[in-house]
Amino acid sequence: MQENLKLEELSELLNSRQLRKLKEVLTEFNEMDIAAFLEEQEAEKTVLVFRMLPKETASEVFAFLEVEKQEYIINSITDHELGTIIEDLYVDDVVDMLEELPATVVKRVLQSAAPDTRKLINQFLNYPENSAGSIMTAEYAGLKKDMTVEQAFDYIRKHGVDKETIYTCYVMNSKRMLEGVVTVKDLLMNPYERFIGDIMDTNVIKAVTTEDQEEVARRFRKYDLLSLPVVDHEDRLVGIVTVDDVVDVMEQEATEDFEKMAAMIPSEKPYLKTSVFQLAKNRIVWLLVLMLSSMITGGILAKYEKAFAVIPLLVTFIPMLTDTGGNAGSQSSTMIIRGMAVGEIHTRDIFRVVWKELKVAILVGFVLGMVNYIRLIILYPGKEMLCLTVMLSLMATVILAKTIGAMLPIGAKVFHMDPAIMAAPLITTIVDAISLIIYFQLACSLLGL
Amino acid sequence: MQENLKLEELSELLNSRQLRKLKEVLTEFNEMDIAAFLEEQEAEKTVLVFRMLPKETASEVFAFLEVEKQEYIINSITDHELGTIIEDLYVDDVVDMLEELPATVVKRVLQSAAPDTRKLINQFLNYPENSAGSIMTAEYAGLKKDMTVEQAFDYIRKHGVDKETIYTCYVMNSKRMLEGVVTVKDLLMNPYERFIGDIMDTNVIKAVTTEDQEEVARRFRKYDLLSLPVVDHEDRLVGIVTVDDVVDVMEQEATEDFEKMAAMIPSEKPYLKTSVFQLAKNRIVWLLVLMLSSMITGGILAKYEKAFAVIPLLVTFIPMLTDTGGNAGSQSSTMIIRGMAVGEIHTRDIFRVVWKELKVAILVGFVLGMVNYIRLIILYPGKEMLCLTVMLSLMATVILAKTIGAMLPIGAKVFHMDPAIMAAPLITTIVDAISLIIYFQLACSLLGL
Structure with missing residues (x-):
């Protein structure tokens, strides 16, 4: 509320061309809020305001x-202005931007950058997508073991302004290999004359450039980190990942899992910025696959045409059976997929998890079956065998659905496939087919069809 | 890999009772890893090792x-030992623990704490669950405007060791009202004789104790914060939230949404630690509700018994129709629910979102319908009207499913209900019912039943 009010004030100043006053007021605003203000302006005004900023x-x-x-x-803007901005930006932000810009603009950005920066940007652009290397930045504070606390402070005072974080400093040897970390808190708590080598923590938690960003996020969560050093395969420090980027990674990975589990190809951009055509494309692939695979279920039903020609009532229980099976199965697969995503469940837990799900399934299946039986026996008195058929099918469906729901995601992981994609959309189709076979087989034998 | 190896070494020392060596080796381990090691030990050994720690x-x-x-x-442990630990812990960690401990143990903990600490803990225990107050901690570094940078450093050196973070310091007036923030980086970049009042940032991003923790997490993401001050309704500083707790909140909130959307009551504990009985309880409520509501679908089917008695083939398309409808609907509701959770979509966007989903639905529905028509016309030559019925029903189902899928979560939000609970589990039932009515109505009129 308050923020919007303040932004309105900026708009008013801009629209009434009180530019000097605007420039003055802008200095009081947070960078994020100024960006939000610029997003709302038309093209020319954006540049006008942007140039006012210190x-x-x-x-x-x-x-x-x-x-x-x-x-x-x-x-x-001019090449010179562009060059200045690129030098001031953190290299991870430049890389994120370049990955989305058209090739001609990328070329101009790289040309405007200083040679060293350009080399660094190119190196960073080469790390695989979603790797630790792709989310790290090069602006860390590096210290030496033989510096004193006082020298470390001098170094930070001199160079700290350009670093993404100064609160954790990294101690390297002459080959740039990581020897320890020291926090500014450690520095503040120790006398000026002590050596960094004596106060640094040598038990460094780190990541390798090629590691998956999800793994990096897990390490941040586990150790409550603010930043994490990233080393190359020769153990040389090449960059750091900071917690603000990890927060974004976590949000992005969770969103991707939501999308995959709802049978969509994950989108690159936020919903409101994705075109209708792109959204349709992301969704249609799985819908087609699942539509065609539910024809298998149709084929199974066709085999029992005679059964429901004799007892049409059988058909009315199909939605209840398949829906309950689908719901029971996705409950299990969701728990397991999420458990694996947050690092709680590992493939080695497969027997434990399946056994647990089996016990839950028996409990749940029994209750659902009984409730259903009581309901049916009241509604259809005298049709005990039909009620029994529905009850037994329901129990078997729930138990199978939950067992498959637990095994599919872990199985996918074992074969290095994505659990979220493999398990969630497929579970309905598989459970549908199996539950209908059980139902009609039971009906045929119990009702003598 | 490496971590496990190191932990094994600890186990070996413990089992061979080389306790002096163990005590020595333990000092090289990270606190998180020592905790992981303790988790694996049996009861008495836990206390033995715990007492070895500095x-x-x-x-x-x-x-x-x-x-x-x-x-x-x-x-x-003794009351004295307990008291020392409680004093050393951050108040938010104590509160988290107390919320899960049995009442008798809580009483002993509170009795062992110093009076001031006890008062603080009690105050924190009273904040509503999932509020900013419930995740904040009281250990922040507070400064005054008229301190110089040098005095600020002295203060931090003296008191900083107990603070959860010293990197952002909060400047208060005599009434404890928040006047500004200053980071250690700012302190390091400024000369010793400058006044805090002159270098502090007065544009403070803050939260109120009663605000929702999700809102707090959104602010961290938006402004890339490391900590956020929390004030009471009189604007007095009462605590801070640090980014490590926000990372946990984000993970927890995403997990809850996954559970709700898969028709489960969110669990309090991680999967492997939740009992079979509790898991079954969390899942059965929604399964029962959905099972009973899919009887409505059964009732609809019963009304058209005559239709599929005449053309049994009609039944075989039911799973394809209802599954595709369910999938199309949950695609839309998932996108909208997630968009609202991350703060991208707001209730005011309802018309924009529904209109967008309608366009996507028409595109997707058309393609799916056409693919289906072509397939059916090849499989069932001469049955054009049947194929047309299935095609038109499918298109209508997809369009309706996506529109309802978009409206339900936003509608839930408007009526202050939880979008994840309201929309995701219900969408299948609603879409099933509607798609079957359309299908059989079309069949009756087009096929003259």
């Missing part, structure tokens, strides 16, 4: 902008 | 332990 603020605001605005600004 | 390490390790182990340790 140099340091400008780069930070730029990093917060959506890629469309960034592109517009890049195309409207 | 005082400062012991409290940190204690904070990382599961509540069962914490309870065991509390029951095995």
Whole structure:
């Protein structure tokens, strides 16, 4: 509420062209809020306001902008201005931006960057997508073992302003190999004359450039980290991952799992920014696969045409059976997929998990079956065998659905497939088919069809 | 891999009773890893090893332990030892623990704590669950405007060791009202003689104790924060939330949404620690509701018994229709629910979202319908009207499913209900019923039944 009010004030100043006053007021705003304000402005006004910002603020605001605005600004400013911004940005933010910009704009950005920066950007662009390397940044504070606390402070005072974090400093030897970490808190708690080598923590939690970003996020959660050093395969420090990027990774990975489990190809952009055509494309693939696979279920039903020609009532229980089976199965697969995503359940737990799900399934299946039997026996007095058929089918369906629901995601993981994709959309189709076979087989034998 | 190896070494030392060596080796381990090691030990050995730890390490390790182990340790140590640990712990960790411990143990913990700590714990225990107050901690570094940078450093050196974070310091007036923030980075970049009042940032992003923790997490993500001050309704600073707790909140909230959307009551504990009985209880409520509601679908089918008595083939398309409808609907509701959870979609976007989903639905429905028609016309030559019935029903089902899927979660939000609970489990039942009515109505009129 308050934020919107303040942004309105900025708009008013801009629209009434009180530019000097606007420039003054802008200094009181948070970079994120200025970015939000710029997002709302039309193209020319964006550049007008952007140029009003003090140099340091400008780069930070730029990093917060959506890629469309960034592109517009890049195309409207001079090479020199662009070069200054690129130098001020953290290399991970530049890389994120370049991955979304058109090739011609990328070329101009790289040309405007200083040679060292350009080399670094190119190196970072080569890390595989979703790897630790792809989310790290190069702006860390590096210290040496033989520095004193006082020298460390001098170093931080001199170079700290450009670093993404100074609160954890990394101690390297002459080959840039990581020897320890020391926090600013450690520095503050120790006398000026002590050596970094004596106060650093040598038990460093780190990641390798090629490790998966989900693994990195798990390490942050487990050890409550603010930053994590990333080393190459020769154990040389190449960058750090900071917690703000990990927060984004966690949100993004959870969103992807939601999308996959609802049978969609994960989208690159937020919902409101994704085109109708792209959304349709992401959704239609799985819908087609699942539609065609539910024809198998249709084929099974066709085999029992005679059964429901004799007792049409049998058909009316199909939705209840298949829906309950589907729901019971996705309950199990969801728990297991999520458990694996947060690192609680591992493939080695397969027997334990399946056994647990089996016990839950028997409990749940029994209760559901009994409730159903009582309901049916009241509704259809005298049709005990039919009621029994429905009850037994329901119990068997729930037990099978939950067992399959537990095994599918772990099985997918064993074969290095994505549990979220493999298990969630497929479970309904599989459970549908199996439950109908059980139902009609039971009906044929119990009702003598 | 490496971590497990190291833990094995600890086990070996413990089992061969090389306790002096163990005590020495333990000092090289991270607190989180020591906690993991303790989790694996039987009861008496836990206390044996725990008592070996240096005082400062012991409290940190204690904070990382599961509540069962914490309870065991509390029951095995003296009041004095307990008091020391409680004083060393951050108040948010104590509160988290107390919320899970049995009342008698809680009483002993509170009695062992110093009066001030006890008062603070009691205050924190009163904040509503999932509020900013419930996840905050009281150990922040508070400064005054008229301190110089040098005095601020002195203060931090003296008191910083007990603070959960010192990297962001909070500046208060004599009424404890928040006037600004200053980071240690700001302190390091400024000369010793400058006043805090001159370098602090007065544009403070904060939360109120009663705000929802999800809202707090959104603010961390938006502004890339490491900590956030929490004020009471009189704008007095009462605590801070740190990013490590927000990371846990995000994981927990996403897990809850996964559970709700798969028709489960969210569980309090991780999967492997939840009892079979509790799991069954969490799942059976929704399964029962959904089972009973799919009887409505059964009732609809019963009304058309005559239709499928004449053309039994009609039955074989039911799973394809209802499954595709369910899948199409949950695709839409999942996108919207997740969009609302991460703060991208708001209730005011309802028309925009529904309109977008309608366009996607028409596109997807058309493609699915056409593919189906072509397949059917090849399989069942001469039955054009039947094929047309299935095609039109499928298109209508997909369009309705996606529109309802988009409206349900936003509608739930408007009426202050939980979108994840309201929309995801119900969508299948609603879509099943509607699609079957459309299908059989079309069949009756097009096929003249």
